[in-house]
Amino acid sequence: MPRFAKGVLGTALLGLGLHGLVLVGGDHRLNAGLASNVLSICLAMLATSAALLAARIPDRYARPFWLLAASGFGLLTAAQLLGTYYDVILHASVHAIWPSDILYFLFPFPMALVLFLRRRRSREINWAQCFDFLQVGILTVAVYLYYFYLPLRWQTSASQIERVQWRITVALDVFLIVACAFRLTLARSKVEWSLLSRMAAFLTLFSAGSIAFLYRQITLSMDAGTVWDLCYTVPVVIATIGACTWKLPVEPVGREERSRPRPELLGSLWMSVSLPLIVLGVASRLAHERPLLATVIVVVTLASSGARSLLTQRQEQQAAQAMVEAEKKFRILFRDNPQPTCLYDPETGKFLEVNRAATEKYGYTREEFLSLTIADVCLDLPPERLAAALMGSEIRGEVWRQRRKDGTVLEVILFARTIEFEGRAARLVVTQDITERRRSERLQSALYRIAEVSTTAHDLTSLYRSIHAIVAHLLDAKNFYIALCDPESNYLTFPYFVDEFDSAPAPRTPKKGLTEYVLRSGEPLLATGEKLTELAAAGEVERTGSPADDWLGVPLKRGDKTFGVLAVQHYAARTRFGVRERDVLTFVSQQVANAIERKRNEEALLRSESRYRSLVQSAVVGICRATRDWKFLEVNPALASMLGYNSPAEFLLLSAHTEVFFDQRAKAAVQTSFLRRGKFEGVEAQWRRKDGSVIAVRLSGRGLRDDREDAEIFEVIAEDVTERKALEEQLRQAQKMEAVGTLAGGVAHDFNNLLTVITGYSQILMEQHAQNAQSSRSIEQIFRAAERAAALTRQLLAFSRRQMLQPRLISLNTLVRNLEKMLQPLLGERIRIALRTAPDLGTVRADPGQVEHILMNLAVNARDAMPRGGTLMIKTENADLAEGFARKHPGALPGKYVLLSVTDTGTGMDTHALAHLFEPFFTTKEPGKGTGLGLSMVYGIVKQSGGYITVETELGRGTTFRIYFPRLDDLEESPETKSAPATRTAGTGTILLVEDEDAVRSLVEAILTADGYNILVADSADRAIELCRTYRDNIDILLTDVVMPGVSGPELAKNLLSLRPGLRVIYMSGYAGEYLHNEGVNADGVVLLQKPFTAAALEEKIRHVLHLPVAR
Incomplete structure (x- = not known):
């Protein structure tokens, strides 16, 4: 609805409400009659405006309709203006005839003219309609003259005049209502019906209201300003609503106005006969008073009626002639x-x-x-x-x-x-x-759809199903299949097979079927029943499956090679395949072949991409794509995890604002290697993780052109070598320690030979000069210095794991508790010792003396690191080392351990000290306060005991040593045994002494000879074997050095035992170590005399061995 129409409608409804309030309000200060008249005038003007607004619609019927309605409402407005003037200004009697009464009488006649409107198909003048309008005008003038003009001459009573006026109104209203109803029956379109129904509603309401109002006015002498004034305003507002809300109806598409001969004839008869008769009746009444006027009216009426009849007759003749001509032309056009x-x-x-x-x-x-x-x-x-x-x-x-x-x-x-x-x-x-055209369109559409589904189908099965549906739009394809031949395996498969009776054949080698015939020939085959019989008789094909009435197959080709067959078949005689179906299927087969080949290639590519992506996504090394300036484009989960990110997406989001390279030199090295060789291999760099920590990576990659980025990019494999580098560093450290230990062990061995001579002769000299105090003191100083030197060599041997241990089953809890009393005086009062021992601690196999040595050494170091005092925590517990721990710590083996932890709250160590901590002669103490062999000894004892040691330290926070000893569950601690000191007695027996060092050999020979033993001396293994063979008496003991040029001591013992099975063996060595272990020297029952030894120790070993039973 237009905005202006909404305004008119709203104003009319507001005016009607205001009119009702004025009439029922009862405000004595307000002239109700004047207010009512003014509002009635405004509402009539709004109705006129609404009709004029509706007349703007460009319809040849609606436009004149609303213009006539607007004319009627205009006359009503003028009548109300004139009536208000006579009533309010002139105060005329309501029982008199006012000029406004004439306008009230005339205003329905323009509306009555709408009943004679017809829908025009051209702009030509409708003369019949003009004559009808003239008849209405003549009737209006005649009625006015008879009922208004003449009665004014002879009627004197006002009440009689009012009664005449009321009768005229009633007759006119009834006539209009009947005429409007009759006209509605002649409506031939929605437009006519919608307009005439609105006019009928208005005229009915207005007629009923005016009749009631005039009756009340005549009988009760009612003035204006009462509720009865609404009898006029309500129909006017309803007419305004009808005009504002009217829209041109949409006629149904293709609906024609059907001719109605009988109603049209009745309407024409009413126009040409009824109106002139009514006019003649009125004129006959006028003839008594005004014969000349009556004659004029009759002549004009008859002339108008005659002219209309002649015009109608002529139009009918022309229409009949035109119909005859049209029917003649129609028949010619229809037939031809x-x-x-x-x-x-x-x-x-x-x-x-x-x-x-x-x-x-x-x-x-x-x-x-x-x-x-x-x-x-x-x-x-x-x-x-x-x-x-x-x-x-x-x-x-x-x-x-x-x-x-x-x-x-x-x-x-x-x-x-x-x-x-x-x-x-x-x-x-x-x-x-359009059958052929539609076939061509469907065929072309099928080609487009096949090309489309080749790109939109999710997989080959979906593609085959779509192809089936497309072919089914072109021909009967209820039974349809696609067969493909693999050239490599020479197998015929049926990936898509739809049939009413047969199931999909299993893959097979090509035989003599119809499908194979098309594969061999590469040509379409329309195999009707007759053709199939012919091919079978010629041996080209063999009948398989349910026999089809018609079978149509076309080859699927890639270039000149046929790789498949597209086939349809049916079993109903009513459906026949022909040349057209063959040509259609052949036409689409090439597009089908292209679609299948394309989808197969796509799926192969997708499988390849899937395998590649799976390989990349599941790779344990980092893989990425990055620009030349290392802006990452794609990364796999391993690389994101390597750098501490939860997902590749998080890494790509944050890496744009983060520099990954910790050292720009490695970044430049990558660029240099790429520019020189077009690739880079094994470039080591340091990358910064999300948490800020740094890892070592090894980068390898190549450059390639990326179309999406329109730039050259890197494809890179990044391997996290942080752990490997740490392991390599630990391995290097262990190898260095091993090399230093080997060197230290060799030096200690040579020193022990020298110290054995020094110690032995010192003891001999002390015994010889026991009476000379001054000489005895000097010789004793030599002996004490030799003992201190021996202690140093023992530490070297302990570090190099070449000392001989005496392990047994011990409980570290017992050892720690026993040692606590010795440690407290050593540490001093400012250091507190805290023990935490596990109640269910396992048993370990170790040398208790060496474990005590370890604890004493660590306690002394802790004391020196806490000059202002602190706490020394010693803790024992069971521990299980996993595979992961063992991989990260070379030398550690997974398994069950007893953990001994020693923690201080001292100054800690820096990274330099930590790196050289176990190296011999390395110390952080002041000169003269440490030898640098303490922790080396600890390291050697732990390693020789099969354990593992770690260190954690932080400057200003303290140090923790963790020592892992192999745990032996369900075994109890071995009891400690103590031997009583032996008394020196004279020896008896024969001893074969084998020693390559002259000084040591001479010393041992002198000591044992002095003790009374018979000594056979050999400086080599060969000499010892010779003596063993030539000596006729019994040889009780073989006393041999372990390490000798040529044949070693254990090998010599084996040879001699084969000659003399009852021979007892004592080994002498400056160290034992792995060499002795491999030779079986430290096995149970083997006696070892550790160099340097004293004469007493030598004599005790000899006496001990002589009392052992002889092995058989």
Whole structure:
């Protein structure tokens, strides 16, 4: 609704409400009559405006309708203005005839003229309508003269005049209502009905209101300003609403205005006869008073009526002649139309007439056609479309499917409309055959759809299913399959097979089937029953599966090579494949082949990409794509995890604002290597993780051109070598310690030989000069210095793991508690010792003296690190080392351990000190306060005991040593045994002494000879074997050095034991170590004399061995 129309409508409703308030308000200060008249005038003006606004719609019927309505409302407005003037200004008597009464009488006549309007199809003047308007005007003048002009001359009573006026109003209103109702029956369109119904409603309400109002005014002498004034304003407002809300109705598409001969004839008769008769009746009354005036009215009426009749007769003759000519032309056009044309009864659907083109196209004779209905030749026609065709709706260019007499289907474009044929309504139907065009369109559409599904199908199965559906739109493809031949395996597979009776064949080698025949020939095959019999007789094919009435197969080719077959078949005799179906299937086969080949390549590519992506995503090394300036484009989860990110997406989001390279030199090294060789391999760099820590990576990659980035990028493999570098560093450290230990062990061995000589001769000299105090003190100083030197060599041997241990089962809890009393005086009062021992601690196999040595050494170091005092925590617990711990700590083995932890709260160490902590002679103490062998000894003892040691330290926070000893569950601690000191007695027996060092050999020979033993001396293994063979008496003990040039001591012992099985063996060595272990020297039952030794120790070993039973 236009904005102005909304304003008019709102104002009218507001005015009506205000009018009601004025009339029922009862405010004595307000002149109700004047207010009512003013509001009535305004409402009438709004109705005029609304009618003029509706007249703006460009319709040849609606525009004059609303203009006439606006004229009527305009007369009503003028009448109310004039009436208000006479009532308010002149105060005229309400019982007198006012000039406004004439306007009230005239205002319905413009509205009555709308009853004579007809919808025009051209702009030519409708003279019949003009004569009808003239008759209405003559009638209006005659009635006015008779009922107003003449009675004023002879009526004297005011009440009689009012009664005449009331009767005139009643008669006029009844006449208008009846005429409007009659006109509604002649309405032929929605436009006429919508307009005339609005006018009828207004006239009915207004007539009823005016009759009631005038009756009350005559009988009760009622003045203006009462509620009865609403009898005029309410119909006016309703008319305003109707004008503002009216819209041009939309006629149904193709609906024609049907001719109504009888109502049209009645309307014409009413116009040409009824109105002149009414005028003659009024004129006869005027003839008594005004004969001349009556004569003029009669002459004009008869002349107008005659002219209208002549005009109507002439128009009818012209229409009849035009109809004859039109029917003649129609028959010529109908008969000779090249398009199939027919007429049928819209009520029954039965054909009334068909042309020659229709009989030729559909194959029926004319007589056969006239016995059919429209439904008999139409296929798949929904009931609603059939109902629309029978109801008379116009059909323009719809596509229908129709059946010919032979059963073939036609697709036609159908046009239909209702015409008059032989005096009755009929439907004219013209069809245009588009069967071939539609086939071509479907074929072209099929090609497009096949190309489309080749890109949109998710997989090959979806593609095959879509191809089946597309082919089914072109021909009968209920039974359809696709066969593909693999050239590598020479197997024929059926990836898609739909059949009413047979199931999909299993993959097979090509045989003599129809499918194989097309594969071999590379040509289409239309195998009817006869053709199949012919091929079978020629030995080309063999019948397999359910026999089909028709089989049609076309090759699928890639270039000149046939890789598959597309086939359809059916089992019903009513369906036959022909050349057209063969050509259609052949035509689409190339597109199908391209689609299948494309989808197979896509799936192969997707599988390859999936494998590649799976390889990248599941790789344990980092893989990425980055620009030349190391802006990461893609990363795999391993690389994101390597740098501490939860996902690749998080890394890509944050890496844009983070520099990954910790050292820009490595970044430059990558660029240099790439520019020199086009790739980079094994470039080591340091990357910064998300948490800020740094890791070592090894980078390898290549450069390539990326179309998406339009730049050269890197494809990089990044391997986190942080752990490897740490392990390598630990391995290097261990190898360095091993090398230093080997060197230290060798030096200690040589020193022990020298110290053995020094110690032994010192003891001999002390015994010889026991009476000389000064000489004895000097010799004793030599002996004490030799003992200190021996202690140093023992530490070196302990570090190099070449000392001989005496392990047994011990409990570290017992050892720690016993040692606590010795440690407290050593540490001093400012250091507190805290013990935490596990109650269920396992047992370990170790040398208790060496473990005590370890604790003493660590305690002394802790004391020196806490000059202001602190706490020394000693803790024992069970521990299980996992594979991961062992991988990260070379030398550690997974398994069950007892953990001994020693923690101080001292100054800690820096990274330099930590790196050289266990190296011999390395110390952080002041000169003269440490030898640098303490922790070396600790390291050697732990390693020799099969354990592992770690250190954690932080400057200013303290140090923790963790020592892991192998745990032996379910074994109890071995009891400690103490031997009583032996008394020196004279020796008896023969001893074979083998020693390559002259000084040591001479010393041992002198000591044992002095003790009374018979000594056989050899400086080499060969000499010892010779003596063993030549000496006739018994040899009780073989006393041999372990390490000698040529044959070692253990090898010599084996050889001699083969000669003298009862021989006892004592080994002498400056160290034991792995060499002695490999030779079995430290096995149970083997006696070892550790260098340097004293004469007493030598004598005790000899006496001990002589008392051992002889092994047999």
